[in-house]
Amino acid sequence: MTHPENADILSTVVQLLTEQGSAGFAEGIRLLVNEAMVRERSAALRAEPYQRSEARLGHSNGFKDKTLSTRVGKITFDVPQVRGGLGFYPSALEKGIRSEQALKVALAEMYVQGVSTRKVSAIVEQLCGTSVSSSQVSACAAKLDAELSLWRDRPLGPTPYVFVDARYEKVRHNGHFIECAVLIALGIGVDGKRSILGVSVALSEAEVHWRQFLATLQRRGLTGVTLIVSDDHAGLRAARAAVFPSIPWQRCQFHLQQNAQAYVPRLDQRAAVAEAVRGIFLSSDLPAAQRRLKEVVAGYAGTHPKLASWIEENIPLGLTVFAFPVAHQKRLRTTNALERINQELKRRTRVARVFPNESSLLRLVSALLAEISEDWETGKIYLSIVSSFPPTT
Numbered sequence: 001m002t003h004p005e006n007a008d009i010l011s012t013v014v015q016l017l018t019e020q021g022s023a024g025f026a027e028g029i030r031l032l033v034n035e036a037m038v039r040e041r042s043a044a045l046r047a048e049p050y051q052r053s054e055a056r057l058g059h060s061n062g063f064k065d066k067t068l069s070t071r072v073g074k075i076t077f078d079v080p081q082v083r084g085g086l087g088f089y090p091s092a093l094e095k096g097i098r099s100e101q102a103l104k105v106a107l108a109e110m111y112v113q114g115v116s117t118r119k120v121s122a123i124v125e126q127l128c129g130t131s132v133s134s135s136q137v138s139a140c141a142a143k144l145d146a147e148l149s150l151w152r153d154r155p156l157g158p159t160p161y162v163f164v165d166a167r168y169e170k171v172r173h174n175g176h177f178i179e180c181a182v183l184i185a186l187g188i189g190v191d192g193k194r195s196i197l198g199v200s201v202a203l204s205e206a207e208v209h210w211r212q213f214l215a216t217l218q219r220r221g222l223t224g225v226t227l228i229v230s231d232d233h234a235g236l237r238a239a240r241a242a243v244f245p246s247i248p249w250q251r252c253q254f255h256l257q258q259n260a261q262a263y264v265p266r267l268d269q270r271a272a273v274a275e276a277v278r279g280i281f282l283s284s285d286l287p288a289a290q291r292r293l294k295e296v297v298a299g300y301a302g303t304h305p306k307l308a309s310w311i312e313e314n315i316p317l318g319l320t321v322f323a324f325p326v327a328h329q330k331r332l333r334t335t336n337a338l339e340r341i342n343q344e345l346k347r348r349t350r351v352a353r354v355f356p357n358e359s360s361l362l363r364l365v366s367a368l369l370a371e372i373s374e375d376w377e378t379g380k381i382y383l384s385i386v387s388s389f390p391p392t393t
Contacts, residue, residue, distance in 0.1 A: 009035040026075050034078050037090035041080040044088050058084030066093065148366040156197060156217060158224030159187035160385060161328075164214075164240075165230060165338040166205050167345060169361055170354045173203075180358060181205045182345070182365055183213045186338050190224070192381040194337065196373035197222065201362045210239035218243060227324060229335055231255045232317070251317035253281045254334040259314070263307040273300075273307065280315055281333065286322035293319075331383055341372065 013031055016024040042048050047056040063078040082088045163186040171180040181204055185197040198217050202209035210233075229250045230236055240249065257277050264270050276296045283289035293315055300308040321332045331337070348368055355361040376382070 026073050030075050030077060033075075033093075037077070037080050037093075040090050041082060041088060044086065045082065058082045058086035058088075068093070144367070145363060148363060148370060151370045152198060152366060153220065156187075156220045156222040158190050159197065159222055160190065160224055160226045161188040161229065161332060161383075162186070162197065162222075162225050162227070163229045163335050163338050164236065165335050165342065166233075166236075167342045169349055171201075171358055171361055172354060172356050173358070177354060178203070180355075180361060181209065182361070183210065184338060184341065184369070185213070185217055186341070187222075188331075188383050188385070190385055192383045192385045193379070194373075194376040194382045196341075196369045196376075199362070199365055199369050201358045201365075205233055205235045207235040207238040207242075210236045211242055214239055214243040227320070227332060229332060231335060232259075232314075248320050248323065249317070250320040250332060251314075252333075252335045253318045254336065254339075256314060256318045260307070260311065263304070263310045265304065277311070277315065281318060286319060289319050289322060290316075328383060341369070344368070344372070 009031055013028045016028050016031075020027075041060065045056055045058050045060070047053040049060055059082065061081040061083040064081055065076050066079045067074055067076045077093065079090065079093065080088075164184070166181045166183050168179040168181055170177055173180075181202045183198075183200045183202060183205075185199075186194060187197045188194055198213065198220070200209075200213045200216070202213070225244060225247050227248050227250055228240060228244060229252065230240070231252045232255070240247075257274055260273055260277050261270050264273050276299075280289050280292045280296060283292050293311070297308045297312045300311065318333075321329045324332060345365055345368060349355075349361075349364065355364075
């Protein structure tokens with residue numbers, strides 16, 4: 001495809017609108033956006049077309065059509081391409097992509113709540129400014145399911161840190177309301193960025209469901225895992241030991257502090273116990289944490305023997321993080337990253353209250369998680385990953 005050269009694009013658009021009025025809106029937008037994208041490509045390459053420059057980062061590689069539905073109708077833009085290893089996509093179209101993602105999530109939510117295709121069609125028309133038929137909406141829903149399935153089954157790769165957790169949603173199953181478990185895995189890759197590795201809907205957190213979920217991640221290519229972070233659950237613990245038997249485990253420190261409260265007999269003593277446990281976790285290194293642990297156990301052995309025994313047995317499971325780089329430890333202590341994801345899911349799923357089936361639940365959480373994951377993968381680095389890790393023996 002050839003791209004029109006225009007030294008004064010603004011004058012061309014002004015002339016177009018003067019001659020055609022509102023009929024020229026679409027073409028005017030096309031010309032302006034095309035010009036903006038070409039200039040952005042030049043800035044990204046650090047060189048103008050055909051310019052010789054030692055600072056050049058790549059080369060122009062023509063254009064590719066992309067048609068978007070806008071409030072002035074469908075417009076086909078000429079998206080600039082590059083070659084030479086530089087990742088480039090014009091920001092002028094990013095909002096269109098984000099709107100498309102938001103529309104997919106909205107579509108998933110509407111289907112979850114049983115909205116008819118006719119009503120969905122009307123809503124889409126209001127959102128996008130273009131009419132769509134009920135059959136097109138149905139086709140879009142089917143395409144959405146196919147895209148989400150591909151996303152859930154996409155290949156994985158080396159992922160040093162893996163966080164796993166579950167949340168529960170009410171689902172109608174065989175004529176009854178049950179609590180279904182949504183199993184989620186979050187990873188921090190070798191590039192230091194987070195991503196949602198996978199999601200599954202199961203009838204419970206029994207070992208069989210966790211084992212199947214973790215084994216699926218492994219079959220998809222999950223490798224290079226040096227640490228798994230999670231809360232303690234019998235089914236997850238057994239599944240983790242079966243699928244990743246040699247991988248160190250960090251038990252969530254936040255949940256450990258909460259669990260300790262069950263062994264405190266009086267309410268007025270809970271703050272002191274929480275502070276004592278937190279003091280162990282905030283030690284400067286593992287030897288210091290182990291010394292502090294012995295002091296705390298000894299301090300409660302006489303007055304609260306059950307608490308002392310629980311602390312001695314369980315708190316060491318939250319100290320695995322000390323074997324990892326100091327710069328990483330703060331983000332590896334807890335499953336807080338997943339807790340925030342669960343809060344976002346709750347905010348979006350509580351409207352539905354009860355899902356008609358497991359498929360509708362999986363559709364909605366997949367759409368939300370795919371959007372969150374893409375924002376992470378195209379955003380800033382979450383953790384600076386170093387080249388050396390502790391041995392995974």
